[in-house]
Amino acid sequence: xxxxxxxxxxxxxxxxxxxxxxxxxxxxxxxxxxxxxxxxxxxxxxxxxxxxxxxxxxxxxxxxxxxxxxxxxxxxxxxxxxxxxxxxxxxxxxxxxxxxxxxxxxxxxxxxxxxxxxxxxxxxxxxxxxxxxxxxxxxxxxxxxxxxxxxxxxxxxxx
Amino acid sequence: xxxxxxxxxxxxxxxxxxxxxxxxxxxxxxxxxxxxxxxxxxxxxxxxxxxxxxxxxxxxxxxxxxxxxxxxxxxxxxxxxxxxxxxxxxxxxxxxxxxxxxxxxxxxxxxxxxxxxxxxxxxxxxxxxxxxxxxxxxxxxxxxxxxxxxxxxxxxxxxxxxxxxxxxxxxxxxxxxxxxxxxxxxxxxxxxxxxxxxxxxxxxxxxxxxxxxxxxxxxxxxxxxxxxxxxxxxxxxxxxxxxxxxxxxxxxxxxxxxxxxxxxxxxxxxxxxxxxxxxxxxxxxxxxxxxxxxxxxxxxxxxxxxxxxxxxxxxxxxxxxxxxxxxxxxxxxxxxxxxxxxxxxxxxxxxxxxxxx
Numbered sequence: 357x358x359x360x361x362x363x364x365x366x367x368x369x370x371x372x373x374x375x376x377x378x379x380x381x382x383x384x385x386x387x388x389x390x391x392x393x394x395x396x397x398x399x400x401x402x403x404x405x406x407x408x409x410x411x412x413x414x415x416x417x418x419x420x421x422x423x424x425x426x427x428x429x430x431x432x433x434x435x436x437x438x439x440x441x442x443x444x445x446x447x448x449x450x451x452x453x454x455x456x457x458x459x460x461x462x463x464x465x466x467x468x469x470x471x472x473x474x475x476x477x478x479x480x481x482x483x484x485x486x487x488x489x490x491x492x493x494x495x496x497x498x499x500x501x502x503x504x505x506x507x508x509x510x511x512x513x514x515x
Numbered sequence: 516x517x518x519x520x521x522x523x524x525x526x527x528x529x530x531x532x533x534x535x536x537x538x539x540x541x542x543x544x545x546x547x548x549x550x551x552x553x554x555x556x557x558x559x560x561x562x563x564x565x566x567x568x569x570x571x572x573x574x575x576x577x578x579x580x581x582x583x584x585x586x587x588x589x590x591x592x593x594x595x596x597x598x599x600x601x602x603x604x605x606x607x608x609x610x611x612x613x614x615x616x617x618x619x620x621x622x623x624x625x626x627x628x629x630x631x632x633x634x635x636x637x638x639x640x641x642x643x644x645x646x647x648x649x650x651x652x653x654x655x656x657x658x659x660x661x662x663x664x665x666x667x668x669x670x671x672x673x674x675x676x677x678x679x680x681x682x683x684x685x686x687x688x689x690x691x692x693x694x695x696x697x698x699x700x701x702x703x704x705x706x707x708x709x710x711x712x713x714x715x716x717x718x719x720x721x722x723x724x725x726x727x728x729x730x731x732x733x734x735x736x737x738x739x740x741x742x743x744x745x746x747x748x749x750x751x752x753x754x755x756x757x758x759x760x761x762x763x764x765x766x767x768x769x770x771x772x773x774x775x776x777x778x779x780x781x782x783x784x785x786x787x788x789x790x791x792x793x794x795x796x797x798x799x800x801x802x803x804x805x806x807x808x809x810x811x812x813x814x815x816x817x818x819x820x821x822x823x824x825x826x827x828x829x830x831x832x833x834x835x836x837x838x839x840x841x842x843x844x845x846x847x848x849x850x851x852x853x854x855x856x857x858x859x860x861x862x863x864x865x866x867x868x869x870x871x872x
Contacts, residue, residue, distance in 0.1 A: 389528035389827070396532055469524060469827030473531040 360443025364429045367450030368422040371503065375418030375457035382411025382465030389469050393476040403475050403482040407468040410489050414457035414464075417500035421453045425507050441515045449506035456499025464492035523828050526592045530836035533588055534824075536562050538843055540870060546847075547864060552854040559847070573851050577844050578629040584840040585630040589833060597830055600690040600702045601837055605631040606638075607682035610654055611675065613642035614662050657681055676730045683709055683732035695830045700819055701838065707738040708797075708812040711789060714743040715801055718781045724748035738792055746784035806866065813842055814869040821871065839871025846870075 390404040425446055426432045438446075471485030538546070542558070549555045556570050565583060567575045589598045605628040612626035624639045631638070633650060641649040647658035661674045683706045690702035710731045717727050724747045731740045782802065789798040797811035820835035846867045853863040 385524040385828075389524040391525060392529045392532055466827055469527070470825065472528055473825065473827060476528065476532050477535055 358438055358440070358443070360438035360440045361429065363440070363443035364425065364438055364446035365431070367447035367454075368425045370454040371425075371450040371457070372415075372418045372422040374454040375461065376415040378458035378461030379412045379415035382414075382461040382468070383408055385465050386411060386468045386472060389472045393472060396476075400475055400479060400482075403479065403486070404472060406486050407471045407475070407489055410468055410486075410493060411461040411465040413493060414453075414461040414496050417496060418453055418457050421450060421500065421503045421507060424504065425450065428507055428511055439515060442510060445510045445513070445515065446507065449503055449510065451503075452499040452506075453503035456502075457496055460492055460496040460499065464489055464496070467492055522593045523830060523833060526588055527826070527828055527832050529588045529591060530833050533584065534836060534839070534871070537839065537871060538562065538846070539872060543846060543850075543867065543870065546850050547860050549850075549854065552851060555847075555850060555854055571855075573848060573855075576851075577848055580847075581840065581844055582630045584837060588836060592830075592833065596689075597693045597695060597698065598833065598837065599632055600686050600693065600698055601834065602630055602632060603686050603689060604682055604705075605629070606633050606654065607678055607685075609633070609635065609638050610642070610650075610658055611661070611678045613638055614658065614665060614674075615671070617642055618665055653681065653685065679709075680730060680732050684734055687732070687734045693830075695834070697819065697823065697831045697834050701816055701834065703735065703737055704812065704816050706732050706735045707792075707794065710735055710738055710740065710743060711794060711798070711801070712805075712808075714747065714785055715782075715805075718747055718785060722747070738789070738794070742788045743785065746788055747781055810866060810868060813845065817842055817869050817871060824871065835871060842868040842871060 386404075386408045390401075390408060393404060394401050423432070427434075429438050429442075429446060468485075468489040471482075471489050474485040475482045542562075546555050546558055549558065552571075556566060559576075560566055564576070565579050567579060570576065585602070589595060592598065609624075609627045609631055612628075613623045616623050616625050623642050624635055627635045627638065629635065633654065637649060641647055641655075641658065642662075645662060647655045647662070649655070650658055657678065661678060664670060664674050664677070686702050687706050690699045693699070713730050714727060716722075717730070724744050727744050727747050731743060733740060786798055786802065789795065789801075792798075794812075794815075797808050797815060800807040800811055816838060817835075820831070820838055823829075823831035823835050824839075826832045849863055849866050852858075853860075
């Protein structure tokens with residue numbers, strides 16, 4: 357196995373691992389905080405479910421980037437040969453979603469937790485709570501799109 | 516993977532849910548204007564309070580509510596010991612009350628306060644059978660010491676001094692161990708205000724500086740114990756007299772008319788020193804209306820907690836919830852006492868604590 361391939365795989369691993377850790381922690385925290393609210397009034401479950409799901413999207417973005425990367429480098433249906441320069445580029449391509457995804461899922465979970473408090477006290481304001489948490493998603497999306505664009509276009513560079 | 520503050524997610528959510536049932540300003544106004552004690556009790560029932568069989572037993576009613584707050588929120592925190600500094604005083608009170616009740620022939624648990632770290636049943640058993648070894652440190656050695664002291668000398672004041680000082684020092688020590696800034700701050704204010712009250716009363720009752728040395732807790736950083744002792748021993752009398760002449764900060768009219776000259780100068784020294792601490796605003800009330808000072812201390816504590824009220828994680832909103840509940844319970848105690856004694860609304864309104872809202 358070449359050093360290039362090793363670096364690319366390391367990037368793929370990081371993008372999925374960090375985003376999944378962030379998402380698991382985020383979803384876990386929001387679900388934990390939602391439990392007493394649901395126990396008191398189960399009709400609030402649907403509103404809380406959106407808040408619980410929001411920090412989970414980053415894990416999915418990380419997975420998509422990883423699958424695309426594995427396809428590009430030939431691990432999924434190819435030869436799996438890669439130069440060192442290409443490996444470094446693929447590794448760097450994974451960093452936006454790995455770091456941005458992890459950070460945004462944790463921060464989104466914090467906003468979602470505040471939303472749980474809002475829904476428990478003033479359920480009529482649930483849309484505001486969900487919107488606030490969804491705003492953080494924008495930055496996870498930026499990280500995702502950046503990683504995606506780089507991964508898809510590295511092969512065009514001819515390295 | 517429970518790390519850092521994320522482990523409080525469930526408890527903070529429980530606290531926010533419970534806070535929905537706190538009394539708002541308009542609820543308190545309604546209670547104040549309630550026609551009778553029974554009408555206040557009916558409002559408490561509406562808010563979900565558990566009323567004991569004898570609804571006139573105010574102590575049990577309020578202890579039940581504090582216990583409910585503790586059991587439904589703080590008992591579910593992953594590390595409950597973080598919040599021990601908030602109720603440690605109840606255990607020291609129970610030890611003192613238990614031993615005194617035993618020696619005076621009353622029911623040992625008659626004056627126990629709840630919630631407490633040590634279960635009331637264990638405390639009762641340890642005191643009644645004088646098996647203090649059943650209690651954890653430092654209650655076992657302290658219990659034995661106090662029991663022996665009271666049996667041999669019957670010196671209740673000395674026993675109070677030993678227990679109260681130990682309680683304050685242990686509260687500071689436990690708070691420091693938690694590493695939670697807000698709990699350290701609450702404990703600091705509690706201990707400092709207790710030291711201030713002790714020094715003030717010591718001057719009023721003409722106690723010696725040795726008495727103060729034994730009574731005041733060590734370890735408080737916002738009020739210097741040595742400065743308090745210096746005030747009562749009068750070693751910096753001249754300096755304080757100069758300061759007092761320059762400032763009209765202190766309103767000592769009541770002291771001047773009632774106390775001898777030496778006492779005034781000691782009081783001057785004490786108040787001058789305290790005016791340089793963070794408690795200066797409350798100290799203005801101390802000489803004229805000690806009850807207002809107590810209210811000021813409670814409100815001052817809450818002023819640090821209200822900004823943390825909507826924090827989604829961490830020990831801060833849980834601490835705020837519990838101290839906010841304590842303030843609410845104090846208000847209900849005042850209102851119930853007023854209704855039982857037919858006191859006018861205006862008189863009790865000014866005694867009411869700030870609400871956690």
